[in-house]
Amino acid sequence: MSFGQRLKRIRNHRDLTMKQLGTKINIPERQADVRISQYESDHKTPRKDIIEKLANILDVNEFALDTPDLTTNYGAIFTMFEYYYTYGLHPVKIGGKIYLELDKNIADSSFIKDLNEWYDTYESFQAGNITKEQFIDWMLKYPEFSTNYANPLPRKNG
Numbered sequence: 001m002s003f004g005q006r007l008k009r010i011r012n013h014r015d016l017t018m019k020q021l022g023t024k025i026n027i028p029e030r031q032a033d034v035r036i037s038q039y040e041s042d043h044k045t046p047r048k049d050i051i052e053k054l055a056n057i058l059d060v061n062e063f064a065l066d067t068p069d070l071t072t073n074y075g076a077i078f079t080m081f082e083y084y085y086t087y088g089l090h091p092v093k094i095g096g097k098i099y100l101e102l103d104k105n106i107a108d109s110s111f112i113k114d115l116n117e118w119y120d121t122y123e124s125f126q127a128g129n130i131t132k133e134q135f136i137d138w139m140l141k142y143p144e145f146s147t148n149y150a151n152p153l154p155r156k157n158g
Contacts, residue, residue, distance in 0.1 A: 001082045004042040006065055009085070010058050011036070025053040087111065113148050 011021050018040070022032025038044040046054065055062040061074075068075035080100070083089035088103020102112070125135035138145050 001086065002042050003045065003065060003067060004040040006082075007036075007054065008040040010060055010064060011040075014058055016058075021054070021057065024057045025050065110148070114143075114146070117146060117148055 011018070016024075018033040018036035019029065020032075022036045023029050027035050035044070039046055051062060051066055055065055058065075061078075063074050063078040064081075068078045070076055070079060080089060086106075088106035089100055090103065091098050092101045093099075102115075104112070121130070121135060121138050124130050125132065130138075
């Protein structure tokens with residue numbers, strides 16, 4: 001999800017108009033709704049200090065607005081939060097372990113097929129039917145070797 005989409009979702013959650021949000025970050029009233037509209041449509045990207053102001057006014061962590069850094073725990077968890085909105089991804093606890101589950105009423109069937117194929121390909125790698133290199137190539141070139149789309153994954157020779 002883009003910065004603009006996240007900003008719009010949060011602004012609406014806080015029940016603010018574009019003009020109200022813009023004036024709260026000191027944009028002149030006659031320009032406030034236009035500037036926020038530009039941010040929400042991703043035509044303009046706000047500077048870091050503006051993102052900080054927006055986060056403060058909206059009472060959210062900056063990670064909720066900005067593009068997350070997936071190499072950090074916060075970035076990874078905020079990415080999963082985005083998947084909650086998009087696919088209904090949520091944690092479930094089974095036997096004392098936490099797993100991630102999709103809401104089948106939100107995630108479309110083609111996405112579920114893609115996840116099943118990823119699972120099958122991973123299991124094939126774990127079983128030694130394909131090499132680590134082939135598994136990584138499958139991910140890097142996706143959907144080139146996808147059985148759902150194009151050519152089947154080339155199998156390990158010999």
